[in-house]
Amino acid sequence: MSEPTTAWALRTAGLHKTYPGRRVPVPAVDRLDLNVPAGGVHGFLGPNGSGKTTTIRMVLGLIRADAGRIEIFGTEVPRHLPEVVNRVGAIVEQPKFFPAFTARRNLELLATGIGVPDERVGAVLEEVGLAQRSRDRYKTYSLGMKQRLAIAATLLKDPDLLIFDEPTNGLDPAGIHAIRQTMRHLTQQGKTVLVSSHILAEVQQVADTVSIIGRGRLLAEGRVDDILAGAAHGVRVRVPDPPAAHRLLTEAGFGCVTAADGAMNVSTAPDGSPVDPGGLNRFLAERGVYASELSRDLANLEQVFLQLTAADTLGTVPPAPPATHPPVLRQPPPAGADVPPPDGSGRR
Numbered sequence: 001m002s003e004p005t006t007a008w009a010l011r012t013a014g015l016h017k018t019y020p021g022r023r024v025p026v027p028a029v030d031r032l033d034l035n036v037p038a039g040g041v042h043g044f045l046g047p048n049g050s051g052k053t054t055t056i057r058m059v060l061g062l063i064r065a066d067a068g069r070i071e072i073f074g075t076e077v078p079r080h081l082p083e084v085v086n087r088v089g090a091i092v093e094q095p096k097f098f099p100a101f102t103a104r105r106n107l108e109l110l111a112t113g114i115g116v117p118d119e120r121v122g123a124v125l126e127e128v129g130l131a132q133r134s135r136d137r138y139k140t141y142s143l144g145m146k147q148r149l150a151i152a153a154t155l156l157k158d159p160d161l162l163i164f165d166e167p168t169n170g171l172d173p174a175g176i177h178a179i180r181q182t183m184r185h186l187t188q189q190g191k192t193v194l195v196s197s198h199i200l201a202e203v204q205q206v207a208d209t210v211s212i213i214g215r216g217r218l219l220a221e222g223r224v225d226d227i228l229a230g231a232a233h234g235v236r237v238r239v240p241d242p243p244a245a246h247r248l249l250t251e252a253g254f255g256c257v258t259a260a261d262g263a264m265n266v267s268t269a270p271d272g273s274p275v276d277p278g279g280l281n282r283f284l285a286e287r288g289v290y291a292s293e294l295s296r297d298l299a300n301l302e303q304v305f306l307q308l309t310a311a312d313t314l315g316t317v318p319p320a321p322p323a324t325h326p327p328v329l330r331q332p333p334p335a336g337a338d339v340p341p342p343d344g345s346g347r348r
């Protein structure tokens with residue numbers, strides 16, 4: 001690692017993990033190179049089961065990697081974790097608080113336990129917008145408030161890197177908005193937030209940079225703006241029966257994904273060229289499919305994500321858009337190659 005390490009909050013190179021005892025030994029994390037710039041929000045995106053939590057657990061030293069290298073602020077972990085552990089705060093699972101105690105009391109107990117002065121409690125409650133409700137019992141808190149209290153707990157040690165694994169799971173739009181504001185506020189103080197999520201619209205609004213993974217492998221990384229600029233824009237189509245139309249289009253060779261709202265984004269024609277709205281409309285109408293909406297589509301992160309992860313499943317991953325921050329530490333070894341740990345350690 002030759003570049004100045006202060007530019008990076010977190011980097012991994014060739015990070016690899018296969019859980020023992022699985023019938024088919026598919027890696028959960030497959031030679032993953034991550035580059036999380038210091039400062040800003042970095043979205044860590046991937047479908048369910050793509051290896052986000054496994055990666056985060058390895059970064060935090062909760063499970064051991066089979067191979068690869070991890071650096072937090074230029075310090076290799078887990079070997080030198082004690083040197084940087086106070087610079088990292090993380091929520092991987094919902095922390096346990098005492099239901100009958102107030103939020104403030106819970107944090108005071110925690111602060112005492114980790115040797116942090118009590119004054120920090122008021123500061124972190126303020127930071128996450130819970131100061132007014134800090135005398136309420138934990139059990140009266142909404143899910144969103146509980147999640148903000150969990151964030152407050154991670155802030156007690158005033159860490160520089162915050163790692164949140166799916167922090168908005170199960171939250172309503174107001175709760176999601178509050179978490180987003182908290183993340184933004186943290187970065188204004190120079191902190192780095194790594195947030196894993198599959199809620200793309202939310203990440204697009206808050207993240208400066210992203211890494212998109214599929215089946216444990218990096219599919220794209222870089223600034224959100226650059227990734228969107230490099231994405232196929234396509235045509236947005238709404239039809240009465242999206243699954244049937246999706247089948248029709250993909251069988252004919254169109255590049256097509258269906259978004260969460262049921263509309264389809266058709267990006268490429270069967271010859272691989274950008275799709276033409278008129279030609280697409282004619283193709284559908286000739287087969288008895290009448291679109292209720294058909295428009296040129298602006299790329300958003302959800303489409304990029306769907307296109308990348310669909311292509312990954314089909315084994316046709318397009319090259320990652322160019323990153324504007326420095327490239328990965330090193331190229332991964334060829335597929336199927338053994339990946340030895342750099343120092344011979346790390347095997348379970």
Ligand SMILES: Nc1ncnc2c1ncn2[C@@H]1O[C@H](COP(=O)(O)OP(=O)(O)OP(=O)(O)O)[C@@H](O)[C@H]1O
Nearest residue numbers: 019022028046047048049050051052053054055198
């Ligand atoms: N303890 C474990 N033992 C065996 N396999 C595991 C274990 N934990 C995760 N896996 C498998 O490893 C793969 C990656 O899982 P992981 O939880 O890291 O993905 P994820 O991207 O965080 O998913 P999600 O978004 O659903 O939380 C999955 O196939 C999962 O089934």
